[in-house]
Amino acid sequence: MTASPATKDEWRARLLADRRTVPPEVRVAEADAIARAVLELVDAGQTICAYVPVGTEPGSRAVLDDLLKMDVQVLLPVVTGLAPLDWAAYDGSLRPGPHKLMEPPGPRLGPAAIAKASLILVPALAVDETGVRLGRGAGHYDRSLVHAAEGTELVGVVRDQEFLPRLPADRHDVRMTAVLTPGRGVVQATNP
Numbered sequence: 001m002t003a004s005p006a007t008k009d010e011w012r013a014r015l016l017a018d019r020r021t022v023p024p025e026v027r028v029a030e031a032d033a034i035a036r037a038v039l040e041l042v043d044a045g046q047t048i049c050a051y052v053p054v055g056t057e058p059g060s061r062a063v064l065d066d067l068l069k070m071d072v073q074v075l076l077p078v079v080t081g082l083a084p085l086d087w088a089a090y091d092g093s094l095r096p097g098p099h100k101l102m103e104p105p106g107p108r109l110g111p112a113a114i115a116k117a118s119l120i121l122v123p124a125l126a127v128d129e130t131g132v133r134l135g136r137g138a139g140h141y142d143r144s145l146v147h148a149a150e151g152t153e154l155v156g157v158v159r160d161q162e163f164l165p166r167l168p169a170d171r172h173d174v175r176m177t178a179v180l181t182p183g184r185g186v187v188q189a190t191n192p
């Protein structure tokens, strides 16, 4: 058994390597389970922030279309350097952006648009039981989530194996209020 990684960078390397070993049929089954859980979390008329999975990330583009059909407004992140993320509404179309990301082609709503969302699905490499999230390491979400409205549900989406007891945390880390995994559904984070 290999020792547990100590730093965030060591955790990122381990978690990304593990994601690459997941067989396609497992990814599809996990994405379906995540989609079912997401659709149970939302109500018609609600605005949420979501993400388009990139590479081996859990989730699917299909759930975004299901959300539109349910009359949920879906905002997707747009990367603009190291500033907080910008946001644009999903209307069914996407175009390629940086880092192999897909983004909506429509109007940019500005970083403050995140405050319209009552639920934010946050992509992550791992989340711990107290809601500490490990992301890609650029701090995009940490810079953005401070603009979310108070009381907004911040749901980190990870595979079951990426829901960990403890991760290294920095002062700037914005904690998730809950974690969504394919096997366990939505689990509320505990107090640190």
Ligand SMILES: Nc1nc2c(c(=O)[nH]1)N(C=O)[C@@H](CNc1ccc(C(=O)N[C@@H](CCC(=O)O)C(=O)O)cc1)CN2
Residues within 6 Å of the ligand: 051, 052, 053, 054, 055, 056, 057, 077, 078, 079, 085, 099, 100, 101, 123, 124, 135, 136, 138, 139, 140, 141
């Ligand atoms: N889907 C998604 N969107 C997101 C994020 C994310 O983590 N996931 N971000 C979170 O902050 C921001 C963008 N940050 C990112 C930074 C680097 C890479 C990245 O390393 N991409 C790889 C390909 C993906 C892979 O194979 O795992 C690449 O560029 O090669 C992706 C997103 C905003 N949008």
Ligand SMILES: Nc1ncnc2c1ncn2[C@@H]1O[C@H](COP(=O)(O)OP(=O)(O)OP(=O)(O)O)[C@@H](O)[C@H]1O
Residues within 6 Å of the ligand: 008, 133, 134, 135, 136, 137, 138, 139, 140, 141, 142, 143, 170, 172, 173
């Ligand atoms: N609110 C902030 N203001 C200024 N710098 C920040 C802020 N949040 C994070 N950073 C910087 O961003 C860098 C990456 O932070 P961290 O390792 O926590 O990223 P992450 O949460 O894993 O990534 P991401 O949010 O992009 O997915 C660090 O150098 C950190 O100092």
